[in-house]
Amino acid sequence: MKTSRRGIRSFRDITHGDVDLRRPIVTLFSGGLDSSYLLYRLVQAGATDVHALSVAVGGDEERSHIERITTALGVRLHLVDGRAAFVEEFVRPAITAHAVYLDTHPVSSTLSRPLIARTATEVARDLGAGVILHTANRSQNTLRRLNGALEQLGFEGHFGSPYDLEPVDREQKIKELRHIGLDEMAERSASGDSNLWCREFESGVLDDPENHAVPESFYRWSARPQAGAAPDRRSLTVTFRSGTPVAVDGEELPLTDVVARLNPAVGAHGLGRYTGLEHLPGGIKVLEVREMPAAWLLLASRRHLETAVLDAEVLREKLHMEQLWVREALEGRWFGELRAACQAFITEAVLPVTGSVTWRLDGARTATTAIVADAPRYVRDREHWEQASIKDELSHLGEGSQTADRDMQW
Template sequence: MASASERRCCSPHRRFDVWTEKCVREFAHIEEVARAGGRVVTLFSGGLDSFYLLWRLSRHPDLEVHALSVGLGGDAEYDDSAGGLARLGVRHVLADRAAVFADEFVAPAIAAQAVYLGMHPVSSSLSRPLLARVAVELAEEVGAQLVLHTANRSQNSLRRLNTSIAALGFDGYFGSPYELDAIGRDEKQAALKKAGFPDFANRSHSGDSNLWCREFESGLLDDPEWFPVPEDLYTWTAAVPPDRPDRIAIDFEAGRPVAVDGEPLELPALIGALNVRAGRFGLGRYSGLEHIDGGEKVLEVREMPAACLLLHAYRQLEGATVPAETMREKLSVEQLWTREALEGRWFGSLRRAAQAFVATVAERVTGRITYRLDRTGMAVLAVEARNALYLRDRDAWERATARSSVHFATD
């Protein structure tokens, strides 16, 4: 049975506005909470926004600050800032949740074919409920009355994190001071430089990274009408494509990727291997506009080689094993699943109901897809499915079914 807090938060039409009495939306709200001292947990990525927030918090000597960095298998910018955190008097907490992220969030997204309006696989929206969960767990462990993050009004993470924290039943204050305090990048950089932290002066964009996606936005990528992406932003897809093609086989068991070229791999390792092998051929670069809370749209750029390959492979194998009418119905459920994840309602009953349908269909999706990767992209070479619905010899099938029809007609 759902808890009272879960029932309040999980309505698909419930907006975050109902929690304004517990909502931190500007630095003045932090000042009010900080006067009483206590403890605060803040999500810390190592970027400009999160370090600036820590610097502001460090100016409250009675406030015990826990900076939480959650490892999801991506780039670890925060390693470069460890010295700065010590100077600020902040306790740095590292939590490795890459395996949890892959198992509980990415694997369901693969089976749900979670793609934003046909443009790109969903990415950061998968990590936000996990970040919220780890932050709430740490807050409960250390007795923190305040949980902070650094999403701003032009980032969907604002509602995803706030809604997730509320859905988890956190009783303290939470939110982002950047929701109403729109402090520019130049202002933050200048303040940190003056305070003795010059390393942030030349950061030209915001980034988010996990094992499923590397994502870039803001700064030099603000304007959709002109955004040549610097090649040095890319990592997985940065190499010059090899002259020789690659052949790669991906095995699925009940909808879950389990092996590459016959070698069993845990999902984080499997995704990592495909990011490298598919990325070498430039697969998985995406750019597109995503809506924010008021309906406006912002530009985001991504590289997701493993996601590109795994979502395609899953659909191929699903087509080989799942009846057509079930697949048609699943298309609408996929959009429902994706919408609920994108809107921050991961812990809601509607997303869980959609997930139950997706998981039931996935039970049939077992087999192997073999690809050829080359400079032109990817091509399917073989589909091998357990309990397959496809025909391997049409002529033989036609002869057999024709004889059956004749026998039926003469009986």
């Protein structure tokens, strides 16, 4: 049965609109304050068939925590392991596309949102649900990414976030959830989102770009070592095949394992932290903090190999395509034609990008020690190359002169 598509932008749209509270309702559930409060409000409104969907993409939330909240609220929990799909279908193309936002930081939640939206449409279809709800607000780019993905995927029912036009004060949410025994929500001082590729934080204590000392406790992969402790690894080699990382220190690994291994190994040297501003519709900027050591090293390594292998004009055009790719993904058009077209160009362009990059890991002094390409354009002995190049040019000049003389004689 198809329903007329309508955006959900407030709690009033749920309680006073044409949403049937007796039919299945799917909510995207992370276990955080906003998504927990949404479940609470649905139950309070009389929804009788609420389904909380949690898609695992390698983030921080513990299963026991998620289960405790859904059990306390009496809603059905759907746990979907999306780690393999996340890495293979979203992180892999992002690596080849060098998906870096305005030359500041690799994109992250941009990659998980299309997968979560796709999973939600599949679950909603199986349940016969006419509503998919999420909890993004208008100060989060996730709002248009989830809505955009659900739109492009053709979900026929109602979808959106009730926080869009009806935000609820943080203290109010904590107070109401405490009333039903969910006390742990008060411990969160910022909004977090995490996956295997990145951990990011915003809002709360990070609201003000002019005063935002980031608590060290926020970091995990790049947390400061205990006094006297030193990182185990000082040298590291990453191998790529056609633009995709396939091995660490000579050991071939699935991409999921490459990322999982590099995050703590690279983060132990304090690498991979980002603090910067992202734009919202209308030109407003908001502060976001990220931790992504594996992404930092992999993207830097692949760029070195690209530079070693690709013709300069191909590389210049790829740089342009990369930002088109990033823009389309950021704006919630992952499933659109333009991003797919950019991806096709990029995939073809990186086919020759095979080789390895070796790093000496040493905090701020981290640097490459070897860039080895299978089909390089670089020279390894400049003096020898110069002499050979001059000899070759003079030879061609000589051949040209002899040809001219023969033509004149004829």
